[in-house]
Amino acid sequence: MNSRSKDTPASPNAMQALTGEETLRLIANLPAPSGLEDRLHRSLREAPRKSRVLAWPASSNWLRSAAAAAIVLVVVGGGWGVYSRVQPGQAPNPGAVPVRGGFGGAGVVRTPVTLPGPNVREQATEGTRNQETQSKKKAQGPKKNSSAAPAGQHALSQIPPQ
């Protein structure tokens, strides 16, 4: 019974893999170029010692605390300013609370779509038109007699004699 694992050196595949690893080992054991340490020392000496932009003065914790407090004050003050200006929104309608898993109405009030109502203006014009025709008719009656008598006389003639 062969108790060797799949990657033991005996199997040909494992031999190929080990050959591959030999290459990696060969590369891993290559010597570093000469003078590497000196070049690194030089570059570290020439490197900027501290960051210039956000450099805090050494041993001035009070300044750091004051700056932090100022930042906190500005942030809190700004937040309070916004909060005090913004009015509280409309209270949510409990009837509009969505069923679990469903969609919410986002507080929208539904207005039913209604049919166009009666045109009141047209009716009014028709009424006035009827009135006008009636008054015209009334006016046409005495017009026939207008040639016989003037308007003042016609008015007088309609007054019953006492």
Place this chain on the structure above:
Amino acid sequence: MEIPTSAVNDQACQRAQNEALAALVDQYASSLYRVAYSVLHNSADAEDAVQEAFLRVLRHRDSLGEVRDQRVWLIRIVWNVVLDRKRRQKTRPETDDVDELARVLPATGLTAEDRAAALQHHTHVLACVEQLPEKERQVLQLSAFEELSSVEIAAVLDISESSVRSRLFRARNLMAELLGHTRSLR
């Protein structure tokens, strides 16, 4: 004029940190270079990567005393630097790597023909390594360093030791398949 005590302490602390950093350079620069070279296959790039790693150490030198295993910590830093550079260098042609390999690989006692054959073989193996999935490839590359144990490889890659072993197993099998496949094609 009296010099403040805090300033003297700062200077002494800074001097001590510089000396510690210089000692780290002397002790581990060569190892870090080899780690970088095993991935980048270019000596100038590897040296740049080591320099960048030490500059990162310089920036965080205040926390140097808190590091438990400085060697693994440094290898982890240079490994991350190297992976960043590798991602950015996708456009560089592979022929540069082959020329570089031919320059640095040992060729003593080999005829020109043997040397060319060895170079071809190594190039082919490296091409197969590049075809491996990233996780398996990283473990295989780090396992080539005899000074790194599986525990240390796990610490560098921030994975468990059992993951290192399983990935190494998969990587070896995949490598065998890739090398066997290409041999059968020939």
